[in-house]
Amino acid sequence: MAEAKAESLRARIYRALDPEARKRGLSITNIALAVLIVVASLVAITATEPTIYAPYARAFITAEWVFGGIFLVEYLARLWVAAERPGAGGPWKARLGFMFSFSGIVDLISVIATLTPGTPAGPLLRAFRLMRVLRLAKLGRLSSAWRHMAEAVSSRRSELILSLGVGVGLMVLSATLLYLVEGDAQPDKFGSIPRALWWAVATLTTIGYGDIFPITPVGKLLASVTAITSIGLIALPTGILAAAFSDAMARHREAAPSEDEKA
Amino acid sequence: MAEAKAESLRARIYRALDPEARKRGLSITNIALAVLIVVASLVAITATEPTIYAPYARAFITAEWVFGGIFLVEYLARLWVAAERPGAGGPWKARLGFMFSFSGIVDLISVIATLTPGTPAGPLLRAFRLMRVLRLAKLGRLSSAWRHMAEAVSSRRSELILSLGVGVGLMVLSATLLYLVEGDAQPDKFGSIPRALWWAVATLTTIGYGDIFPITPVGKLLASVTAITSIGLIALPTGILAAAFSDAMARHREAAPSEDEKA
């Protein structure tokens, strides 16, 4: 009898925690946890700002312990209810399976990161916590959107890798040219190819911080050609992705014309 | 008899004021009001510039009162003729309907904003006035263009939200990395994740103000990877939107092949 009740409690917690256990929509627990993860991440981001952290150090430390406690309880609960997952074999095998699954490892790291403040890599591990929100992406519309995007990107991965290769090649080429042409005029900025590469990256991605740019006429001429090339460099992957998305949609419609209406 | 004449006047004013009351084209009143709104907005924008405002303060104040008066008369006229709207029930019900409709509220706020100069939020409310030009967007070609765009964007809203999520995730990730790597070298610029986020936003959107950029070799290397990623971040939503617009056009043509010629 007690066993049956525990079973039923475990099953209920499982349905509350695992978004895949429900047909559609999110359980209140999942929404609350997602909000908590975002809040905890915002707190962790803010905590790195000394002018905010200093006067409220106690509050930040308390908050981290509270978040850590909740995430620890959540982790243990997930471990416990893993046995409910359909087709997982025995309960302990299912729990081991969860521990070594991608989301299980992300969860464990998140808990450890929250409960060990002061480590140098702490901020990175806490930013990492945001990945846990990804769990929600398994749901309904978002899940199919993920699949669409992944399909479209991966169907054209050769072209995208080639675009990247062409881009990197152009960066090396223009950095080399500007090193040769501009190196004498601005040795601290264009005095080596690695230094000139910093300029080439900022130029070909059209960021243009403005910390480094040619000042000689020939350098400006070559930089102008590089700058105009940058439009092509942005247009190439964009055009490939646009075509890939169009293609994916067209295939989709042909394969299952009514699925779009259902989704 | 006088009633009939008033009726007819009200109906005429209604046709002059409401762009939906006409099959095609704009009434002269509508064009005049649109021009007036744009002029009033330009005046309000210019009025915030002290070097222009100071010598012509009187002219600006007078202009605001004139615009406010015209908009007040227009608002009252719209309220009066709301009764002409087909299917609105009784005249007072129609007027209440207009008062609490989106465009009715925008109109009222515009009038109040114009007639209460000197409030701190004044400029915002006056910029808000530009929204009234949207009323013209209900017409013919523009209206169908709006619908097309809204359809295309909303049909891919899951993918667009995911792109935004991926973008924000990348911003947090690269900000965290540069905070760890560059924080010691430039504590005032990369000394916290919020500060580094300002850099990440300017870099991943390819704006690159140049007020903040890494100076250490490792920081520049990571920033270069971020910069190259920014191209993908721009290409992703652009590709999705391009495919969505293509798809919307293709559907449209299939559904009603001759509508394009008519529109």
Add this chain to the structure above:
Amino acid sequence: MAEAKAESLRARIYRALDPEARKRGLSITNIALAVLIVVASLVAITATEPTIYAPYARAFITAEWVFGGIFLVEYLARLWVAAERPGAGGPWKARLGFMFSFSGIVDLISVIATLTPGTPAGPLLRAFRLMRVLRLAKLGRLSSAWRHMAEAVSSRRSELILSLGVGVGLMVLSATLLYLVEGDAQPDKFGSIPRALWWAVATLTTIGYGDIFPITPVGKLLASVTAITSIGLIALPTGILAAAFSDAMARHREAAPSEDEKA
């Protein structure tokens, strides 16, 4: 007899000067004139640079007179041979037709601009000369490319104008917000909406000169939202144009499947 010879000379000059008189390819005269226009424009551009102009002033003045002379002779020749144009009516009517045609006016302005050095608007009129190269765009492949592009752009002009409207609206909105938030901290940069608009334009077009950017936390937060919006603002017209070009190509192929091979 002499008349017949003159006729034949005029016809030959006509075929040499007018790209439309030939089925395909360009006459040597046309190529030479195109090269001359580009060279003359480069000379005119270079002539504005005082450090280059000063030591070679004589050479520049001579070059301008030579170019002016050639363009004058060309203009008179075009006027003379305009009579050869098929379906132009009488020879003098054809000449008047050429004088008041778009390219005739462009040619005349170019000649006058070249032969009147030293006027303040001179550089603009000389840059204007580049428009004469457009005459070559009437030919074969380029002509059909022009037509394709014009068709694609104009078929979606309502959407493109709306995008522009949305963009300008966003600029005004974010400029107003930053004026309210950042105006006190940086009165010389954000002290009025027109000043803040300069920031909004540089941000929403992702140019980011770096002469003006927010420094307060709230200003940076709002600017980050604006910056992220800028991606959408670029993606919107790009997506519309991509879809329009796809659509134009698809229609084209359906209408005349073999024309592409012929072109």
Add this chain to the structure above:
Amino acid sequence: MAEAKAESLRARIYRALDPEARKRGLSITNIALAVLIVVASLVAITATEPTIYAPYARAFITAEWVFGGIFLVEYLARLWVAAERPGAGGPWKARLGFMFSFSGIVDLISVIATLTPGTPAGPLLRAFRLMRVLRLAKLGRLSSAWRHMAEAVSSRRSELILSLGVGVGLMVLSATLLYLVEGDAQPDKFGSIPRALWWAVATLTTIGYGDIFPITPVGKLLASVTAITSIGLIALPTGILAAAFSDAMARHREAAPSEDEKA
């Protein structure tokens, strides 16, 4: 007998060196050479940085000689086994064919560049070495991706050239306007059209280094119009390429619907 063994050795080396000699995948030799080329290029790039080169000059010089030796041996080996290439005629004719082929010349220049350190153009020739990695692009998926991209770009080359022409025209026009408007206020920055062109390039490609921008109200107004135009200038080639890629995919699927699965 010895001849037969040598033949067989030559054939084996040929299969190891030429990626086209294999149906799919890369030989270990090819992968090793590709890695070596990338490493040698990275070393050459790093060697230009004085702060890294100075303390390790000996190591860098040794590395260059080692790379040069390996590339020399590889070049001679390729020359020897060129005779194995099917349909090449006699062995010496095949070798001459390789020597004067594009990749043969690239290889020879790479060897010479590596073995002649200290020449002024050395860095450029060594960056040039990266082109040798292109040999791998002949393979399977990458090769068909190259072909797709080349087809898509070249099918719309007229439109892309026109976009470039329109872009350059806009640059000259806006540079001329800002030279006229802003030249007096900032003679060192906008005092000639070539100087203003540097601004126009940085603006219309949305790079915006920030070394040069208008400061007068009229200059800022014209620059804002130019800035907004820049979005169209980026959208145009992107849209054309997107449509071209879509079109290429659609044709491809129609022509050989099952090839995509095979590739």
